[in-house]
Amino acid sequence: MNDRKSFGGSIGFVLAAAGSAVGLGNIWRFPYLAAKDGGGLFLLVYLILLVTFGFALLSSEVAIGRKTKQSPLTAYDKIQKGWKWLGICACIVPAIIMPYYSAIGGWVLKYFMVFASGEGAQAAQDGFFGAFITGQYDTVGYMAVFLVACTAVIVLGVNKGIEASSKIIMPLLIILILIISLYSLTISYNDPSGVTRTGMEGLAIYLIPNFDGLTFSGFMTILMDAMGQLFFSLSVAMGIMIAYGSYVSDDADAVSAVNRIEFFDTLVAMLAGLMIIPAVYTFMGVEGLASSGPGLMFVSLPKVFQSMGSMGTIIGVMFFVMVLFAAVTSAVSIMEAVVSSIMDEFHISRIKAAVIEFVVAMVFGIVVCLGYNDFYFELTLPNGATAQVLDLMDYVSNNLLMPIVAIATCVLIGWVAGPQVAISEFEKNGESFSRTKIYIFMIKYVAPVMLFILLVKSSGLITF
Numbered sequence: 301m302n303d304r305k306s307f308g309g310s311i312g313f314v315l316a317a318a319g320s321a322v323g324l325g326n327i328w329r330f331p332y333l334a335a336k337d338g339g340g341l342f343l344l345v346y347l348i349l350l351v352t353f354g355f356a357l358l359s360s361e362v363a364i365g366r367k368t369k370q371s372p373l374t375a376y377d378k379i380q381k382g383w384k385w386l387g388i389c390a391c392i393v394p395a396i397i398m399p400y401y402s403a404i405g406g407w408v409l410k411y412f413m414v415f416a417s418g419e420g421a422q423a424a425q426d427g428f429f430g431a432f433i434t435g436q437y438d439t440v441g442y443m444a445v446f447l448v449a450c451t452a453v454i455v456l457g458v459n460k461g462i463e464a465s466s467k468i469i470m471p472l473l474i475i476l477i478l479i480i481s482l483y484s485l486t487i488s489y490n491d492p493s494g495v496t497r498t499g500m501e502g503l504a505i506y507l508i509p510n511f512d513g514l515t516f517s518g519f520m521t522i523l524m525d526a527m528g529q530l531f532f533s534l535s536v537a538m539g540i541m542i543a544y545g546s547y548v549s550d551d552a553d554a555v556s557a558v559n560r561i562e563f564f565d566t567l568v569a570m571l572a573g574l575m576i577i578p579a580v581y582t583f584m585g586v587e588g589l590a591s592s593g594p595g596l597m598f599v600s601l602p603k604v605f606q607s608m609g610s611m612g613t614i615i616g617v618m619f620f621v622m623v624l625f626a627a628v629t630s631a632v633s634i635m636e637a638v639v640s641s642i643m644d645e646f647h648i649s650r651i652k653a654a655v656i657e658f659v660v661a662m663v664f665g666i667v668v669c670l671g672y673n674d675f676y677f678e679l680t681l682p683n684g685a686t687a688q689v690l691d692l693m694d695y696v697s698n699n700l701l702m703p704i705v706a707i708a709t710c711v712l713i714g715w716v717a718g719p720q721v722a723i724s725e726f727e728k729n730g731e732s733f734s735r736t737k738i739y740i741f742m743i744k745y746v747a748p749v750m751l752f753i754l755l756v757k758s759s760g761l762i763t764f
């Protein structure tokens with residue numbers, strides 16, 4: 301793999317990595333978890349984890365990638381003989397994520413079509429989302445279109461075009477989210493029981509941590525959710541940042557690149573929460589927040605757009621098209637992780653590997669879609685949530701496998717190879733890695749211990 305191309309300077313890497321990081325995780329997943337877990341407290345826990353764990357893991361992965369210049373499947377083994385199994389585990393995660401990510405991508409596509417055909421008002425009706433996802437073949441069709449598009453990007457290699465357009469679309473998406481957020485702070489709603497709720501009250505719920513009635517077990521659930529979200533959102537613990545790190549040229553400043561990715565990813569997630577949570581509170585009250593699930597964005601935003609009057613349709617179309625774009629850039633990176641691993645392992649062409657992954661994702665994607673219909677079940681997860689196929693796959697990847705990969709990465713870098721491996725990689729052009737002490741402390745002690753406790757809790761083996 302000596303012919304690996306490098307990104308020109310660090311900006312190419314930052315853009316590509318941010319394109320992978322900023323996606324449905326920020327806009328769809330973060331707000332619904334924050335809503336379920338009581339807003340402010342989730343936010344606080346998330347931010348603390350970000351500057352400690354998130355930073356330590358992201359830095360380690362980028363360093364492993366740049367040092368070894370290999371794909372995740374073989375990179376761990378190059379750092380330390382005998383660690384190939386970790387590469388294999390890391391590759392399983394994106395393989396599990398891809399099908400359900402495509403299913404949600406399909407939902408976004410559907411909403412885009414609905415708004416583009418001027419039917420946005422329908423989407424704001426109670427029951428619209430439920431009827432859509434429980435419909436038998438509609439969701440499968442949209443998911444398939446989304447998946448075909450991603451596969452085409454992988455096969456045709458139009459990633460460069462995506463990177464270039466990210467420069468325009470990402471900032472636009474942020475501005476749009478900001479506008480919608482500000483608007484959702486101004487709304488108020490009189491519910492049928494005569495209570496009036498406002499967006500500003502919702503803002504307080506989102507930002508101010510509420511410790512009332514908090515139990516230890518409740519806190520652990522929040523911690524678990526925040527951790528899974530952090531991995532998902534930063535695209536760490538699944539090999540992706542290793543693959544990307546391997547494309548960073550040796551003279552680029554990797555420290556500032558890592559900082560920028562963290563900042564950008566978190567900014568979008570926080571703004572997405574600001575856009576969605578006050579609105580859910582206003583229209584659906586505290587119960588609406590507590591009972592929220594994967595459908596949150598699709599249920600609450602159309603109501604916000606509808607309350608904007610005729611402007612709402614235009615904003616709705618623009619919003620869903622940009623989210624679709626963000627979803628494709630992330631999904632392509634998920635798929636690329638799987639495809640490049642299949643290529644490396646079985647020595648087959650890109651096209652063959654892409655077709656294999658397409659078929660696998662399609663089959664499981666159909667199962668995910670039918671999970672709200674023919675394959676409907678209700679399973680109670682160890683975190684108390686009721687799961688269908690989608691939630692189950694999400695849980696297995698984010699709350700079980702990612703912590704395992706993350707713990708192993710901490711052990712490898714913290715204890716076996718030694719943190720100096722990563723630190724020297726960051727400082728090799730004379731940059732100073734300002735968070736050295738906290739990095740060592742995190743990667744050696746705090747992260748593995750905490751991750752282990754969370755894993756035990758997530759697995760449901762011990763309840764506390």
Ligand code: PFF
Pocket residue numbers: 320321322323324325326394397532533534535538540630631633634637
């Ligand atoms: N980080 C992406 C998001 O927040 O939507 C999702 C993602 C990308 C997950 C790449 C996993 C992955 F490998």
